[in-house]
Structures are given as structure tokens and as C-alpha cells.
Amino acid sequence: MNNGLKKISARVKKNILLMLKEAGSGHTGGSLSCADILVTLYFGSDSEGKKLMRYEPENPFWEGRDRLVLSKGHAAPALYAVLSEVGYIPEEELFTLRKLGSRLQGHVDKQMLPFLETSTGSLGQGVSIGKGMALGFKIDKKPNRVYVVAGDGELQEGQVWEAARNAKGLDNLTLIVDYNGWSIDSYTDCLYPLRNKFEAFGWYVIGKEIPSSERKEDMRMDGHDPEKIAEYITEAKEVREYPQCVILNTWKGGDIYPFKNNPKYHGKAPTDEELEIAFQQLDRLIGDAIGNEYKRVLVK
Amino acid sequence: MEKVNPRKVFGKTIAKLGEMYPEIVVLDADLGSSTYTGEFKKRFPERYKDCGVSEQDMMGTAAGLAITGKKPYACTFAIFIGRAWEQIRQSIAYQGLDVKIIGTHGGFVGEDGKSHHGTEDVGIIRTLPMVCVVPSVEELEEVLYLTAEDKNPTYIRLFRQSDEMKIKPEIKIGRGFINGKGAWYIKPYRIKEGRDVTLVSNGRMLSKAFNLTKELGLYGIDAELISIPYVKPLDDELVIESLKKTGKLVTIEEHRKEGGLGEAVSSVVSEKYPVKTKGLYISGIIGSGKCSELYDFSGLSVPRMKEEIYRWLKD
Numbered sequence: 001m002n003n004g005l006k007k008i009s010a011r012v013k014k015n016i017l018l019m020l021k022e023a024g025s026g027h028t029g030g031s032l033s034c035a036d037i038l039v040t041l042y043f044g045s046d047s048e049g050k051k052l053m054r055y056e057p058e059n060p061f062w063e064g065r066d067r068l069v070l071s072k073g074h075a076a077p078a079l080y081a082v083l084s085e086v087g088y089i090p091e092e093e094l095f096t097l098r099k100l101g102s103r104l105q106g107h108v109d110k111q112m113l114p115f116l117e118t119s120t121g122s123l124g125q126g127v128s129i130g131k132g133m134a135l136g137f138k139i140d141k142k143p144n145r146v147y148v149v150a151g152d153g154e155l156q157e158g159q160v161w162e163a164a165r166n167a168k169g170l171d172n173l174t175l176i177v178d179y180n181g182w183s184i185d186s187y188t189d190c191l192y193p194l195r196n197k198f199e200a201f202g203w204y205v206i207g208k209e210i211p212s213s214e215r216k217e218d219m220r221m222d223g224h225d226p227e228k229i230a231e232y233i234t235e236a237k238e239v240r241e242y243p244q245c246v247i248l249n250t251w252k253g254g255d256i257y258p259f260k261n262n263p264k265y266h267g268k269a270p271t272d273e274e275l276e277i278a279f280q281q282l283d284r285l286i287g288d289a290i291g292n293e294y295k296r297v298l299v300k
Numbered sequence: 301m302e303k304v305n306p307r308k309v310f311g312k313t314i315a316k317l318g319e320m321y322p323e324i325v326v327l328d329a330d331l332g333s334s335t336y337t338g339e340f341k342k343r344f345p346e347r348y349k350d351c352g353v354s355e356q357d358m359m360g361t362a363a364g365l366a367i368t369g370k371k372p373y374a375c376t377f378a379i380f381i382g383r384a385w386e387q388i389r390q391s392i393a394y395q396g397l398d399v400k401i402i403g404t405h406g407g408f409v410g411e412d413g414k415s416h417h418g419t420e421d422v423g424i425i426r427t428l429p430m431v432c433v434v435p436s437v438e439e440l441e442e443v444l445y446l447t448a449e450d451k452n453p454t455y456i457r458l459f460r461q462s463d464e465m466k467i468k469p470e471i472k473i474g475r476g477f478i479n480g481k482g483a484w485y486i487k488p489y490r491i492k493e494g495r496d497v498t499l500v501s502n503g504r505m506l507s508k509a510f511n512l513t514k515e516l517g518l519y520g521i522d523a524e525l526i527s528i529p530y531v532k533p534l535d536d537e538l539v540i541e542s543l544k545k546t547g548k549l550v551t552i553e554e555h556r557k558e559g560g561l562g563e564a565v566s567s568v569v570s571e572k573y574p575v576k577t578k579g580l581y582i583s584g585i586i587g588s589g590k591c592s593e594l595y596d597f598s599g600l601s602v603p604r605m606k607e608e609i610y611r612w613l614k615d
Contacts, residue, residue, distance in 0.1 A: 110395060111394070111395065111396070117367065118363070118364070118395065119390070119391075119395050120368055120390075120393060121335040121390065122386060122390040125356075125360050125387055125391050126360075127360070128356070128357045128359070128360020128361050128363070128364065128387070128391070129360050129361075129363050129364040129367070129391055130364060131357070131360070131361050131364055132360060132362060132363055132364020132365040132367070132368070132372075133364040133365070133367055133368050134364070135325075135349065135361065135364070135365060136325075136364065136365045136369065136370050137368060139325065139346055139370070140368075157355070159357055159360065159387065162351075162352075162354035162356055162357035163354075163355070163357045163360065163361075165352065166351055166352060166357050166361070168356060170518070210524035211464075230400060241554075245592060268513030
């Protein structure tokens with residue numbers, strides 16, 4: 001059902017790399033780790049073919065839309081690239097990222113781009129903001145749902161656990177953890193056991209983290225598999241009474257070399273050579289997924 | 301003078317405002333019994349949320365509520381807003397969200413001591429693009445009505461207890477700017493006319509400053525007193541006008557020097573009409589004691605302020 005997403009995903013990842021290359025700085029690792037999650041949220045469907053997230057491609061301000069809070073605001077390039085696929089941001093504007101006066105600020109900025117749901121960038125604040133939105137919809141008895149995408153590193157912030165304790169009854173709130181196993185300086189194994197922690201705080205938890213120390217290079221991560229991501233989110237949407245936490249394992253730098261699982265690329269833009277290596281893999285991926293016809297178009 | 305509890309005034313007014321503004325939501329951080337939000341909670345239970353002892357989450361939640369069109373009031377002690385300063389900056393002020401932050405127990409709290417005195421709150425808020433108000437009980441209700449109508453992120457500093465001067469201030473509304481966006485405020489107003497020296501103050505120090513003008517009168521000093529409830533946006537018109545007459549400025553506040561009313565006013569004055577200036581404020585780290593004792597210890601009791609000003613004018 002969600003196989004077609006690989007095409008979009010590859011385009012998004014290419015754009016992320018091109019934007020960062022053009023900007024000369026930015027967060028490659030964290031943007032690539034959550035790219036498949038964001039693509040699936042915006043373009044994925046459940047087993048009945050229903051879109052996972054409600055939104056209108058023609059009207060970013062549609063009141064009935066579900067809200068997406070990218071709590072890990074440094075992954076802004078991933079969000080911008082996905083919103084360009086949706087049609088909200090012209091593709092050529094992507095390459096203004098991080099430049100003076102650009103609408104595409106280094107971290108997610110609603111002041112510059114009003115159709116974003118909130119500004120983020122300082123870690124650990126997105127869960128509370130998402131929670132406030134979910135509470136607002138509950139007070140008004142509106143059906144809108146709120147999705148918060150958080151990094152594993154930022155879960156070390158105390159505010160996240162204040163919010164976790166405080167989210168009782170907000171079944172319209174889904175926290176999606178992009179568990180890539182790294183913060184800037186070290187593994188995030190200090191969070192283990194994350195699943196049990198959220199359960200203890202009264203959340204309905206889907207998925208389970210694989211700590212960095214147990215990861216092997218050939219492992220296939222659910223956070224890069226659109227089918228799995230869609231399956232988990234579909235399950236979360238059916239939960240009543242409890243807020244949901246979806247833990248998705250990813251690789252920092254995505255599943256693309258030379259960035260994969262390499263913390264060096266946390267806050268570093270790719271070079272021309274690295275871009276070339278990555279693009280070859282992404283072209284191959286698309287070739288595998290949808291045949292050579294598209295590959296030819298893309299190469300051209 | 302009569303003792304008044306500004307928090308009770310807030311509690312009553314916010315319940316009234318709750319009726320006028322169906323979008324108002326009140327958030328507390330386990331201090332509802334001290335911030336007097338009980339009446340609101342009783343009347344609008346679905347629009348009241350106790351966040352527990354979690355100030356950072358309370359500020360983020362307020363931001364999320366404001367994004368969905370609500371008008372949240374996040375209430376805690378003045379001291380504890382500092383605990384969520386960066387959340388206020390990132391999630392509220394920099395987004396220009398319509399969130400009202402109520403900091404009760406501004407200044408000295410008394411016997412609870414140094415961990416609970418709210419003596420830096422105005423300073424840390426003033427650095428942010430948001431409205432900062434320190435109302436005295438005289439204009440408290442008007443401030444609450446005006447800030448409810450205004451859509452800027454706003455900090456309102458309240459006190460545990462205050463003296464009421466029983467004067468009727470002449471409320472005039474002004475229009476200033478916060479980060480390029482229009483903001484309503486109450487203009488500074490004159491409480492007493494005088495020709496020798498200009499005193500400016502706000503909050504509960506205002507009633508003390510009022511007494512001070514009488515005491516100074518006994519020394520033959522004719523002091524003018526101006527109330528400045530809005531520290532930001534700061535309207536300097538009346539102060540400059542007064543200084544052209546008196547040529548001397550004394551700022552009086554229940555806050556540290558750094559970032560407080562005194563710094564705000566004297567920085568404008570030094571640019572526009574430099575005069576001889578004296579600041580009366582809290583310095584040092586102050587411990588437990590009755591508020592009256594703490595005022596005296598800090599040089600903010602009426603007799604000590606009188607001595608200080610008298611000496612300074614003679615210099």
C-alpha cells in the first residue's frame with residue numbers, strides 16, 4: 001500500500017542533502033533519520049487506503065487539519081522538503097535554507113512561515129506544545145489530532161517528562177519518537193527502557209527501542225519502513241482514553257551511506273563527494289522499488 | 301491605608317473575564333489555592349487545568365492552547381516563572397502568542413525566605429518581546445481587563461498583600477509597540493504633584509512611595525509621585541515632563557536593580573533628559589522575616605527611604 005512512498009522519500013532525501021549542501025551548514029543526521037516518518041505521515045495510508053493525517057494540499061490553513069509539531073526543530077530541512085512535496089513550499093525556495101531573510105530558517109519558525117504549526121528548535125518543548133493543542137481541541141470537542149515528532153536525544157529534557165505525566169486523557173495526541181540512537185556527544189542508551197517509561201506514565205506505547213549498544217549494521221529499522229510506520233500510526237489512531245507513544249527505530253543519517261549511523265553528521269553539511277555517493281544509493285533504491293523507467297527520468 | 305489581597309482581586313476578575321471571553325483557559329502549577337483561581341475553576345471546570353508542579357510544561361501547554369485560538373492564563377509564583385524562562389522565550393514570546401502569565405508573590409514573600417522571594421522576575425521578562433505590567437491595587441482591575449483585550453504575550457506581576465491608597469487613578473490608555481506589533485497599555489499617571497523631586501514607582505511600593513511623599517513634606521521636600529504600571533511598553537512622556545520641572549529622579553521598586561523599573565526609566569531619561577538620579581531597590585540576598593522587617597532591612601521602609609532621599613538631596 002505504501003510502497004509508492006519510496007519515490008517521494010528518495011526525492012525528499014535528495015532535496016534535504018541538496019539544501020544542506022547549498023546552505024553549507026545544518027543537521028544532516030537528524031533530518032535524514034526522520035525523513036521516512038514525515039513522508040509517511042503526510043503521504044501514507046492505512047490498510048483501507050485512508051490517509052494517515054488529515055490536511056488539504058490546497059489550503060494549509062484548513063481548520064480541520066491534523067497538526068504536526070516537529071519538536072526536533074533542527075530537522076527543519078526534512079519538514080521543508082516534505083512540505084515542498086505537499087505543495088506548500090516551491091521547490092526552488094528550498095535552496096534559500098538558512099540564508100538571511102529566508103522563510104526557511106535554520107530551525108522551524110512559524111513567524112517566517114505561518115502555515116507551520118509552531119516554532120521549535122530548543123529541544124524538549126514540542127510535547128508540551130502539542131499537548132496544549134490537543135487540550136484546546138478537546139475543550140472545543142473537535143476531532144483534530146496532534147502528532148508530535150520528537151528525537152530520542154531530546155527526551156533527556158525534564159520538560160518532556162513533565163508533559164508525559166500531564167497528558168492524561170489526551171487520546172488525540174500521538175508522540176512519535178525518532179529513535180536514532182544518538183545525541184550529539186553520545187549514545188542515547190541512558191533512556192533505556194524507554195517503552196517502559198512511557199507505559200509507566202500512562203501512555204499507550206507502540207514499538208520498542210533498540211538501544212545503540214544492541215544495534216547491528218545490517219538491521220532493518222522500522223522507522224525507515226513506510227509499511228511499519230503506517231501500521232503503528234494506524235494502531236495509535238484507534239486508541240481511546242490514552243495518549244499514544246510510537247517508538248520508531250531509525251539510523252542517524254537515515255539508511256544512506258556515508259551518513260548512516262555516523263554522529264559526525266549531526267551538525268555538518270554534506271560535501272560534493274558525499275552527495276554523489278548518497279545519490280547513487282537513492283537512485284538505486286528507486287530503481288528497485290518502481291522500475292527503470294522512473295530511474296531514467298530521474299537521472300536525466 | 302487598608303490591606304488588600306491583589307490575588308483575590310485577580311481571582312474575582314478572572315472569573316468575570318471567563319464569562320466575557322469564552323476562549324480563556326486558566327492553567328495552574330499546583331498553586332491554585334494561592335493564586336486564587338478557585339472561582340474560575342468552579343464556574344468553568346472544562347477550561348481549567350492544574351498542570352501540577354510543572355512550570356515548564358505549563359508554559360508549553362499554554363503556547364499550544366494559544367495556537368489553537370485559546371487565551372490561556374498561566375499562573376504561578378513570580379519566582380517560579382524563572383524556572384520556565386526559556387520556554388516563555390521560545391514557545392510564547394518569540395511566537396508572539398496571546399498567553400498571559402500571572403506571577404503572584406512578586407517581591408518579598410516574608411518568612412518563606414530567599415528561595416521564594418520574587419526579586420528578578422521583571423528583569424528576566426523585560427529582556428523578552430512581551431508586555432510587562434506591575435500593577436498596584438489601584439489600577440489592578442483595569443490592567444486585568446486591558447490585558448485580556450490585548451493580544452500580546454504578557455507578564456502580570458501580583459503581590460501577596462498590598463496597601464490600598466484609596467485614590468482614584470485617572471486611567472488613560474496608550475498604544476505602544478511590542479516587537480513591531482501594537483500593544484495597549486495604561487499610561488503613567490501622577491498621584492501627587494510636587495516641584496523638588498520626581499518619585500516613580502509601581503506595584504505595592506506605590507503606596508509606600510505615597511506615604512513617603514507625606515514624610516518628605518515634613519522635611520520641607522515637595523515630592524512629585526508618578527505611577528508607572530507598565531514597565532514595557534514604557535511611556536516616558538509624563539516622567540520627562542515632570543523632570544523638566546524637578547530636575548531630580550528617584551526610582552522605587554521591590555526588585556533588584558538589574559532589569560527593574562529603575563533601569564528601564566533611567567535608561568530612557570539618560571538618553572532624553574539626563575538628570576541627577578537615585579535608585580531604591582533590593583540588593584543582596586535577603587532571607588526570612590516579616591515583610592515589614594525585610595523592607596526596613598533593605599532600605600525600602602518609609603523611614604529609611606526618607607533618610608536616604610533627604611541625604612541624597614543635601615549632597
